[in-house]
Amino acid sequence: MGNQPTCGTPYGLPPLRPELQVALDEMGAKEGYFAYAVCRTHDGQAWEVNIREGGMCFALDGRYLDHDEAMAVGVAWLLEQLDRELTDDEAAYRRLWEAWPSELSKGEIERRRRGAVKAE
Numbered sequence: 001m002g003n004q005p006t007c008g009t010p011y012g013l014p015p016l017r018p019e020l021q022v023a024l025d026e027m028g029a030k031e032g033y034f035a036y037a038v039c040r041t042h043d044g045q046a047w048e049v050n051i052r053e054g055g056m057c058f059a060l061d062g063r064y065l066d067h068d069e070a071m072a073v074g075v076a077w078l079l080e081q082l083d084r085e086l087t088d089d090e091a092a093y094r095r096l097w098e099a100w101p102s103e104l105s106k107g108e109i110e111r112r113r114r115g116a117v118k119a120e
Helices: 018-028 067-083 088-098 106-114
Strands: 034-040 047-053 056-059
Touching (some): 018 034, 018 047, 034 067
Antiparallel strands (some): 047 056
């Protein structure tokens, strides 16, 4: 589950904080191109919304006082993504993402990429 040394240094990436790793794993388990998950902020004082577009993950701007508020923001973001037309660049990236090997789920590909699952 840890990060592998993939960023050009012998040390690799630092480990994610546990609550963020759980959110990342939750998004990785979802099959769709767009996904979201909420987790506590680094200081534990609020909630944040993490999003995935294809294989790229980001955090939305904003901190929310409770879990339900953060979930509502995540749902609103997801619905907005599903309702809008992709730009040409986004459409090209999505075609590449969808062309990944069909015998593997997108979530499994993401986990393998992160080194969480060993390829057979």
